[in-house]
Amino acid sequence: MATLTALKALLVFLVAIAPAPFLVKSEDTNKVFSPCLDTTVQVSDGFTFAIAFSSRTSFFFNSSLQLSPCDRRLALTGQNSQISVFRPKVDEISLLTINTSSFYPENYGGYMVAFAGRKYAARSLPAFVANNTYSVTSFTLVLEFKKGRLQNLYWKRDGCAKCSGNSNFVCLNNQDCAIRTSLCKSNGGSVDCSLGIQLAFSGTDKHFSALNSWYEVENLRQYSLYGLYSNLRNSLTSQYSKIF
Numbered sequence: 001m002a003t004l005t006a007l008k009a010l011l012v013f014l015v016a017i018a019p020a021p022f023l024v025k026s027e028d029t030n031k032v033f034s035p036c037l038d039t040t041v042q043v044s045d046g047f048t049f050a051i052a053f054s055s056r057t058s059f060f061f062n063s064s065l066q067l068s069p070c071d072r073r074l075a076l077t078g079q080n081s082q083i084s085v086f087r088p089k090v091d092e093i094s095l096l097t098i099n100t101s102s103f104y105p106e107n108y109g110g111y112m113v114a115f116a117g118r119k120y121a122a123r124s125l126p127a128f129v130a131n132n133t134y135s136v137t138s139f140t141l142v143l144e145f146k147k148g149r150l151q152n153l154y155w156k157r158d159g160c161a162k163c164s165g166n167s168n169f170v171c172l173n174n175q176d177c178a179i180r181t182s183l184c185k186s187n188g189g190s191v192d193c194s195l196g197i198q199l200a201f202s203g204t205d206k207h208f209s210a211l212n213s214w215y216e217v218e219n220l221r222q223y224s225l226y227g228l229y230s231n232l233r234n235s236l237t238s239q240y241s242k243i244f
C-alpha cells in the first residue's frame with residue numbers, strides 16, 4: 001500500500017515536470033508560407049500546403065502527365081477551380097475541415113489534389129470528393145518527409161469496413177464510403193457534408209528526427225479524431241447516428 005502511494009506521488013511529480021522540456025521546442029522556424037515554394041522543416045514547425053479542387057482531367061497536362069497545381073502549364077486559375085491553403089504543425093495529428101455550407105465541391109469538378117513545393121513539387125493523386133450523386137466526407141492524408149523535405153503526399157484509404165451493411169452509404173471503388181449527395185444540407189438534406197481531412201506525418205525532419213504521427217493515426221479508427229474537436233463532433237459524427 002505504501003509503495004503504491006509512493007508510486008502515485010512519483011507519477012504526480014513526473015506529470016508536473018514533464019511539459020517543460022516539450023515547451024522549449026514549440027516555435028515555428030519555417031519562414032516559407034507559400035504552398036508553391038520549397039522548404040525544409042523540423043518537428044513543431046508549421047508547414048504550408050494546399051488543396052486544389054477541380055475536375056480530374058484538369059490536373060493532367062496534355063491528358064497524361066499529372067503536374068503540381070503550382071505549375072503554370074496546368075493553367076488551373078483559368079479553370080473552374082478552388083484552392084484552400086493550410087498550415088498544420090509538423091508531426092501533430094490535425095483534423096482539417098472544409099465547410100461545405102457555401103462551397104460545393106461538386107460544382108468545382110468534384111476532385112481534389114493536395115500539393116506543396118516548386119522545384120521539389122509534390123502532389124497527391126486526384127481524390128474523388130463529390131458529384132451530384134455521391135459525396136465522400138472523410139479522408140486521411142499522409143505527408144511524407146525525408147530530411148525535412150516533402151517527398152510525397154498520399155491519401156490513405158482503409159477500405160469500406162466502416163460503411164458496409166449501411167444502406168445510407170455506398171462503397172465507391174472498394175475504397176471510399178460515400179453518402180448520397182441528396183442527403184447533404186446543401187441539397188436540402190439533413191447531413192452536414194463538410195469535408196474532414198485527418199493529417200499524419202511520416203519520414204524524417206531536417207535533423208533526422210523521425211516523424212511519428214502516422215503510426216498514431218494508423219491505430220485510430222475513422223472519425224476518432226472528430227471526438228477531439230467538440231464543436232465538430234455534433235455536426236460531423238452524431239448526425240450519422242441520428243439519421244442511421
Ligand SMILES: *[C@@H]1O[C@H](CO)[C@@H](O)[C@H](O)[C@H]1NC(C)=O
Nearest residue numbers: 060061062063064065066073
Ligand atoms: C501531347 O501528347 C501528344 C500525344 O500523346 C504528343 O504528340 C504531343 O507531343 C504532346 N504535347 C506536348 C506539349 O507534350
Ligand SMILES: *[C@@H]1O[C@H](CO)[C@@H](O)[C@H](O)[C@H]1NC(C)=O
Nearest residue numbers: 097099100101192194232235
Ligand atoms: C459550417 O458552417 C455553417 C454556417 O456557418 C455552420 O452552421 C456549420 O456548423 C459549419 N459546419 C462545420 C462542420 O463546421
Ligand SMILES: *[C@@H]1O[C@H](CO)[C@@H](O)[C@H](O)[C@H]1NC(C)=O
Nearest residue numbers: 128130131132133134172173
Ligand atoms: C458520380 O461519381 C461516382 C463515383 O465516382 C460515379 O460512379 C458516378 O457515375 C458519378 N455520377 C455522375 C452523375 O457523374
